[in-house]
Amino acid sequence: MANAAEHDVELRGVTKRFGSFVAVRDMSLIVEKGQFVCLLGPSGCGKTTTLRLVAGLEQADGGEIRIAGARVDDTPPWRRDVAMMFQDFALFPHMTVARQVGFGLEMLRRPKEEIRRRVAETLAAFEIGDLADRKPDTLSGGQKQRVALARALITRPRVLLLDEPIGSLDFSLREAVMLELKDVQRRAGISFVWVTHDQNEAFSLGDQVVVMNHARIEQTGTPEEIFERPRTRFVATFIQGHNVLDGTAASAEDGHVTVVTAVGRFVVPVRNGAAPASGAPVSFSIRAELLEDDPGLDHPNRLAATCHAIEYLGSVRRWDLRLADGRSVKLERSGRTRCRLAEGEAVLIGWRVEDGVLHIPAADAA
Amino acid sequence: MSTLRERSPRAYALALPAALWMIGALVLPTVFIGWVSLWTTRTFSVGNPLGFANYAKFFQRPAYVKVLTDTVEQTVLLMVITAILGYAIAYFLAVKVERPTVQLAFFLVLVIPFWTSALIRTIAWIPFLGVTGVINKVLIALRVVDQPVEAFLFSRTGITLAQVSFYTLLAAGPVVYTLRNIPPSLREAAYTLRAAPLAVFRRIVLPLTLPGIVIGQILVFLNVMADFATAQAIGGHKLAYLGNLVILLYDTGQLPFASVIAVLLMAAMLAGVAVLLKVVDIRRLGIS
Numbered sequence: 001m002a003n004a005a006e007h008d009v010e011l012r013g014v015t016k017r018f019g020s021f022v023a024v025r026d027m028s029l030i031v032e033k034g035q036f037v038c039l040l041g042p043s044g045c046g047k048t049t050t051l052r053l054v055a056g057l058e059q060a061d062g063g064e065i066r067i068a069g070a071r072v073d074d075t076p077p078w079r080r081d082v083a084m085m086f087q088d089f090a091l092f093p094h095m096t097v098a099r100q101v102g103f104g105l106e107m108l109r110r111p112k113e114e115i116r117r118r119v120a121e122t123l124a125a126f127e128i129g130d131l132a133d134r135k136p137d138t139l140s141g142g143q144k145q146r147v148a149l150a151r152a153l154i155t156r157p158r159v160l161l162l163d164e165p166i167g168s169l170d171f172s173l174r175e176a177v178m179l180e181l182k183d184v185q186r187r188a189g190i191s192f193v194w195v196t197h198d199q200n201e202a203f204s205l206g207d208q209v210v211v212m213n214h215a216r217i218e219q220t221g222t223p224e225e226i227f228e229r230p231r232t233r234f235v236a237t238f239i240q241g242h243n244v245l246d247g248t249a250a251s252a253e254d255g256h257v258t259v260v261t262a263v264g265r266f267v268v269p270v271r272n273g274a275a276p277a278s279g280a281p282v283s284f285s286i287r288a289e290l291l292e293d294d295p296g297l298d299h300p301n302r303l304a305a306t307c308h309a310i311e312y313l314g315s316v317r318r319w320d321l322r323l324a325d326g327r328s329v330k331l332e333r334s335g336r337t338r339c340r341l342a343e344g345e346a347v348l349i350g351w352r353v354e355d356g357v358l359h360i361p362a363a364d365a366a
Numbered sequence: 367m368s369t370l371r372e373r374s375p376r377a378y379a380l381a382l383p384a385a386l387w388m389i390g391a392l393v394l395p396t397v398f399i400g401w402v403s404l405w406t407t408r409t410f411s412v413g414n415p416l417g418f419a420n421y422a423k424f425f426q427r428p429a430y431v432k433v434l435t436d437t438v439e440q441t442v443l444l445m446v447i448t449a450i451l452g453y454a455i456a457y458f459l460a461v462k463v464e465r466p467t468v469q470l471a472f473f474l475v476l477v478i479p480f481w482t483s484a485l486i487r488t489i490a491w492i493p494f495l496g497v498t499g500v501i502n503k504v505l506i507a508l509r510v511v512d513q514p515v516e517a518f519l520f521s522r523t524g525i526t527l528a529q530v531s532f533y534t535l536l537a538a539g540p541v542v543y544t545l546r547n548i549p550p551s552l553r554e555a556a557y558t559l560r561a562a563p564l565a566v567f568r569r570i571v572l573p574l575t576l577p578g579i580v581i582g583q584i585l586v587f588l589n590v591m592a593d594f595a596t597a598q599a600i601g602g603h604k605l606a607y608l609g610n611l612v613i614l615l616y617d618t619g620q621l622p623f624a625s626v627i628a629v630l631l632m633a634a635m636l637a638g639v640a641v642l643l644k645v646v647d648i649r650r651l652g653i654s
Contacts, residue, residue, distance in 0.1 A: 103559050
């Protein structure tokens with residue numbers, strides 16, 4: 001466990017209300033030094049509010065926020081060692097790029113000579129030296145994005161907060177910009193807190209991904225942990241590539257629980273914590289690429305389905321199967337897989353017991 | 367949608383009615399005033415030579431020149447007061463009042479008095495300003511003064527008070543518009559770039575609202591320069607600005623001289639607007 005002073009950001013039990021609406025509820029989160037943390041969730045889940053609380057643009061109603069170990073609850077945004085990148089970039093329309101990028105240093109009252117030098121260095125580093133005398137309204141989306149990043153990073157803040165920073169860029173640009181931002185973060189050695197609703201962004205960038213829903217954290221972990229072991233039913237449904245089945249817990253024994261659903265009884269491993277009480281409502285999920293379409297007879301988890309549709313997505317081929325109760329289940333394979341299963345055909349599917357992930361509703365409320 | 371090419375005969379044809387109206391109602395009378403100001407006798411005769419004798423006479427009379435400087439001085443004073451007061455009102459309305467219904471309520475309170483005619487509004491000040499007026503009664507009741515203050519009515523103070531009440535909204539309106547056009551994220555971005563509120567105002571908000579301030583100031587400038595009614599009703603006949611002088615000379619039949627002052631007033635207004643437009647290009651308003 002690292003020393004608390006080494007955490008770039010720490011939230012302890014932070015709550016924020018807007019009138020009667022709770023935007024962030026009892027949230028605790030640690031951003032370690034130099035870490036890339038992605039806040040992932042649907043719109044309205046509180047991820048942007050969390051970012052604004054760290055920046056000081058919103059005041060928390062409870063809990064405490066620390067930046068570099070020091071409490072900042074009463075520190076106004078202009079005295080916090082963080083910078084922020086806004087979704088619309090928030091460039092000052094009346095300032096040239098050079099003036100804009102030097103603004104933070106000017107506010108810190110650095111000597112003119114130093115500002116001039118560091119602005120030139122920063123513009124060169126972001127390859128926007130030739131834009132120095134341009135005003136924002138003459139820049140393209142990608143250029144604006146670079147200017148906003150240069151402006152935010154020139155003061156060498158401890159943390160950079162990014163609110164959907166590539167959401168307003170063309171799709172064709174996003175991939176390249178993502179990789180570049182990750183590279184910038186590694187080289188600058190500062191921590192990034194990146195808000196997004198896009199799972200691909202969060203997974204390809206984040207050292208840690210924080211999945212949020214309804215003002216709470218659902219799960220915090222590495223992309224692998226979140227993808228392989230979604231902690232709650234919400235995470236399993238929000239993260240693409242999982243099939244979720246709901247039922248009630250029956251007998252539990254030997255680290256496994258039998259779940260009774262509308263389409264059959266299935267054995268699911270109980271990994272951490274106590275097994276659910278008999279009769280309790282539970283869910284479980286199986287990753288789409290771990291479903292087998294020709295299960296061996298030793299699989300206790302088998303059920304009948306019909307092939308409804310086949311989607312070809314290039315690297316992935318996806319079979320949309322329908323269960324007896326009409327529920328949709330997805331099965332995924334590499335795009336090279338020959339499509340043996342035709343639309344309308346009946347099939348028996350199954351999965352290895354250890355590939356099932358149990359979700360107990362109590363864990364959702366924790 | 368049919369297209370209408372610029373400079374095509376049809377485009378000119380469509381512009382004709384408006385052009386005729388502008389020429390008849392604005393250009394010709396203006397040219398006429400300029401012409402009359404050059405008459406060298408009181409009445410017109412064809413053989414009468416034209417010349418700048420009337421202009422020379424104006425600038426040779428200190429009393430007239432003083433009216434000119436008084437007018438400019440009063441206008442500048444009004445511009446300073448309405449700029450500050452108008453900006454404060456605009457900032458309050460556009461930034462501090464968050465609920466739209468409250469915003470509307472404040473807006474109506476400010477605007478409803480202007481639904482009455484300018485004359486009524488001017489006269490309405492008299493019961494407030496007089497020796498037995500509302501302001502004096504309040505001051506005496508509060509024991510701020512024990513004698514009624516005579517300086518309110520028939521004085522420059524009174525005129526200024528009334529003019530501030532008439533023209534502050536002209537200064538505030540365009541500022542409200544430009545303030546509302548500033549995305550909140552600009553202020554927030556400045557905060558996260560270490561700018562304290564005063565610096566945010568000075569470096570971000572003020573420059574971005576400058577076009578609004580200038581447009582408001584053009585409106586105030588033109589109105590105060592041309593305002594004769596307030597000086598007449600509230601200033602008694604003790605004070606005169608260029609507008610009052612035009613009326614006085616017109617009433618006494620000195621048409622060429624009245625025209626001289628009208629031309630000078632117009633020239634001063636054009637010069638003032640030109641100076642204000644130098645400060646900021648208002649045609650760019652709303653683009654950024």
